[in-house]
Amino acid sequence: MIRKIFSPVALSVSAMVLLMSGCSDDTTASSSVSQASKPAEVAPVATPAPVAEAPKTVEADEFAYKVEPKKVADNVWCFFGALEMPTRENGGEMANNCFIKGDDSYVVWDTGPSYVYAKQAYAAMAKEAGELPVKYVIISHEHDDHWFGNSYYKDVHGAEIIGPEAINLDFEIGSTDHRMFDILSEDALGDTKVIHVDKFYKEITDLNLAGIDLQYVPVGNAHSKEDFFLWMPSNKLILAGDIVMNGRVTSNRDGSVEGSIAALETINAKDWEVLIPGHGFIIDKTATDEYVEYFTMMRDRIEAAMDEGIDETGIVEAVPMVEFKDKPLYEALHGLNVSRAYQEYDMGL
Numbered sequence: 469m470i471r472k473i474f475s476p477v478a479l480s481v482s483a484m485v486l487l488m489s490g491c492s493d494d495t496t497a498s499s500s501v502s503q504a505s506k507p508a509e510v511a512p513v514a515t516p517a518p519v520a521e522a523p524k525t526v527e528a529d530e531f532a533y534k535v536e537p538k539k540v541a542d543n544v545w546c547f548f549g550a551l552e553m554p555t556r557e558n559g560g561e562m563a564n565n566c567f568i569k570g571d572d573s574y575v576v577w578d579t580g581p582s583y584v585y586a587k588q589a590y591a592a593m594a595k596e597a598g599e600l601p602v603k604y605v606i607i608s609h610e611h612d613d614h615w616f617g618n619s620y621y622k623d624v625h626g627a628e629i630i631g632p633e634a635i636n637l638d639f640e641i642g643s644t645d646h647r648m649f650d651i652l653s654e655d656a657l658g659d660t661k662v663i664h665v666d667k668f669y670k671e672i673t674d675l676n677l678a679g680i681d682l683q684y685v686p687v688g689n690a691h692s693k694e695d696f697f698l699w700m701p702s703n704k705l706i707l708a709g710d711i712v713m714n715g716r717v718t719s720n721r722d723g724s725v726e727g728s729i730a731a732l733e734t735i736n737a738k739d740w741e742v743l744i745p746g747h748g749f750i751i752d753k754t755a756t757d758e759y760v761e762y763f764t765m766m767r768d769r770i771e772a773a774m775d776e777g778i779d780e781t782g783i784v785e786a787v788p789m790v791e792f793k794d795k796p797l798y799e800a801l802h803g804l805n806v807s808r809a810y811q812e813y814d815m816g817l
């Protein structure tokens with residue numbers, strides 16, 4: 469059952485404004501405003517007081533990520549990545565991840581593309597909401613833009629890592645033949661290492677971590693081999709991982725159209741008001757609309773094309789879904805998504 473949304477445009481614009489407004493209230497901007505508003509007569513005679521140097525989030529020899537936490541709910545902040553493929557220039561900073569502040573530590577949802585990213589995100593978070601340790605990390609799925617920061621939280625914080633078993637099955641400890649190692653520069657990777665998750669679950673699991681009640685929900689093969697989302701009932705919040713994206717075309721390279729539609733129904737059956745997609749900036753009640761539309765349209769049009777006898781050689785041309793052609797990554801990913809979906813309907817992946 470898909471939620472019907474009241475006034476989606478107004479809501480999604482307000483969510484965008486909330487997320488895009490970070491620059492105007494960062495510490496640099498507000499301190500220059502307070503300087504400017506000091507009485508003019510004080511300035512010429514007073515020796516400027518030494519300004520305490522803010523703790524560094526970026527070391528001189530590190531790639532400078534644009535980590536800027538945005539508060540999305542009580543005790544929850546997220547970092548939003550670019551609507552791009554991972555590149556050397558963006559340091560792989562294109563997925564969203566979040567911090568939940570508990571009694572004595574943070575719970576981190578997804579850890580980004582590298583050790584250096586995770587280190588800088590934590591430093592920015594510590595500045596924003598306090599220097600608590602990270603005792604728990606929870607991972608949405610096995611794609612490396614979402615968890616290659618795990619080794620930072622294990623090495624520095626001793627965090628327990630909860631995630632899909634698929635990571636342990638598909639990634640050898642210490643291996644480096646993975647996308648991020650090929651793309652990112654040394655100063656972005658830093659001490660990035662493949663490590664395994666400490667705990668994995670196969671059933672819906674209620675957790676109480678650092679005093680926070682959370683539900684970790686497996687949805688099987690939706691966007692990847694094994695996807696999960698996290699539900700925080702007290703905040704009516706869902707951290708969706710890549711089961712939901714918006715503002716760009718998804719990558720369905722190892723996903724399932726039917727699995728995605730079913731996972732979206734599971735999410736929309738929960739009581740939520742705010743949803744953080746794995747990629748994208750729309751977090752209000754309209755957050756899943758675009759993805760539901762993309763996958764239901766793809767299913768319907770592929771089935772119609774197959775009924776007309778179109779086979780794998782003609783399917784990409786037959787299902788262009790021009791409604792999405794202006795979205796970022798359409799050119800790079802849509803054709804591949806259709807090919808993959810055709811295999812699903814033709815052979816039942």
Ligand SMILES: [Zn+2]
Nearest residue numbers: 611691692710
């Ligand atoms: Zn993914």
